[in-house]
Amino acid sequence: MTVEAEQVFFADPALDRMMGVVMALAAEVFVLRAKIRALEGAAPEPGDADAFARHLLEPVLGTRP
Amino acid sequence: MxxxxxxxxxxxxxxxRFWAGPLFRQLRDEAETCAENPELFATRIAGGPTHAYFAWFERHLQRMKYSGRWGLVPVLEAERATLAAGLPAEGDGLTLDPGLALPGYWTDHDIHQHPGGLADEISAFVYREATGQGGVVGQPQLHDRFAALVLKDRPARDIVDLGCGFGRSAVAFARAADAAVTGIDLSASCLRLAACELPEALRGRVAYRQADAANTGLAPESFDLVTSTMLLHEMPAPALEALIAESARLLRPGGTVAHLDFLPPADALGRLLYAGHSARNNEPFMRDLAELDLEASFRRAGFATLRVDEFAERDGALDHPRQAWRLPWTVILATKPLSPEDPA
Structure with missing residues (x-):
């Protein structure tokens, strides 16, 4: 079975792979947060996912706040 | 789920949404600073870090949607038996062709990064979930807007919708016109889901048929309108030429063909992102459509007039500067002459 290489976007392909690790971890954190909120009996907050994504991804813009 | x-x-x-919004706007603003300088654009934008992040997120957020622990494919796989049991077999306006030769361009690529593509029995459910509520991703009005635009001043009694998928485009045309609509697709899964979800009010007026859009097997000159939505960019050049010829064969004299698809924008950033989307979303034939001489192809097939216009999938979609990344939606309209001697 042939395993195809994933596309590379950064000058150093190690960064491509590490981004995958970071995003997998971030997804786990978000899922766990949702689970904790459900266990606490709290309703999902509207816009929570967007706020989480903004907080997570803003550094890639490379701009000062 | x-x-x-x-x-x-x-x-x-x-x-x-962050990728399509703030990250796109950052890239757009950076590109603006060297719009007139191709060398600077190549090094600072195409080869710059913001574009690298933009490309990475486009590729991998799509991968994450479909694959991995909670990707749509494994998640819906767990519900396979229930989902498959809900699909109709045939009849009631649904005609399947189990012997249909599926073209290699359709079976050989995981289009949209959907593992296995649309050949699997429950793949239509994955596709529908990936597409979101109504319309297409984030654009719930898209099909209705396209149908309204095409049918304005072009009444149609018989419509064939090529590459109808799980039926949203065919239903939009059936709702907008008092017409019989035939939806054609290669995917039995999509057609079965389309038939299953056809609104009761449209039963008897919408039929679904498994066939190749480039060789439908339908009777010649039996339609006033041939449409497709997001189909052309999935086909290699020879199949595109065959589809255009097939459209001409299916249309009655004076009939219209209307495709809603993607053509590369004029600006450097738009062209860069169009080519990138083709590679990153596993849609290799977007380049074939971009390079096709539409005027010559439609003329060769016997069409008299051709119009190519930008399409606004929602109000304000074409405003400048762009506030969010969008696919370059384009309407391609061509008319079959009333007689071979009548060029208009």
């Missing part, structure tokens, strides 16, 4: 899978998909969706 479990609460964990729903939360994961919400996370991916929110990251996609």
């Amino acid at each position: 479990t609460p964990e899978a729903r939360a994961y998909q919400d996370f991916v969706g929110a990251c996609r």
Whole structure:
């Protein structure tokens, strides 16, 4: 079975792979947060996912706040 | 879908909105500073870090949507038996062709990064979930807007919708016109889901048929309108030429063909992102459509007039400067002459 290489976007392909690790971890954190909120009996907050994504991804813009 | 899978998909969706919004705007603003200088554009923009992040997120958020622990494919696989049991076999306006030769361009690529593509029995459910509520991703009005635009001043009694998928485009045309609509697709799964979800009011007026859009097997000159939505860019050049010829064969004299698809924008950033989307979303034939001489192809097939216009999938979609990344939606309209001697 042939395993195809994933596309590379950064000058150093190690960064491509590490981004995958970071995003997998971030997804786990978000899922766990949702689970904790459900266990606490709290309703999902509207816009929570967007706020989480903004907080997570803003550094890639490379701009000062 | 479990609460964990729903939360994961919400996370991916929110990251996609950040990618299409703030990250796109950052890239757009950076590109603006060297719009007139191709060398600077190549080094600072195409080869710069913001574009690298933009490309990475486009590729991998799509991968995350479909694959991995809570990706749509494994999540819906767990519900396979229930989902498959709900699909109709045939009849009631649904005609399948189990012996249909599926073209290699359709079977050989995981289009949209959907593992296995649309050949699997429950793949239509994955596709529908990936597409979101109504319309297409984030554009719920798209099909209705296209149908209204095409049917304005072009009444049609018989419509064939090529590459109808799980039926949203065919239903939009059936709702907008008092016409009989035939939806054609290669995917039996999509057609079965389309037939299953056809609104009761449209039963008897909409039929679904498994066939190749480039060789439908339908009677010649039996339609006033041939349409497609997001089909052309999935086909290599020879299949595109065959589809255009087939459209001419299916149309009555004076009939219209209307395709809603993607053509590369004029600006450097738009062209860069168009080519990138083709590679990153596993849609290799977008380049074939971009390079096709539409005027010559439609003329060769016997069409008299051709119009190519930008399409606004929602109000304000074409405003400048762009506030969010969007696919370069384009309407391609051509008319078959009333007689071979009548060029108009």
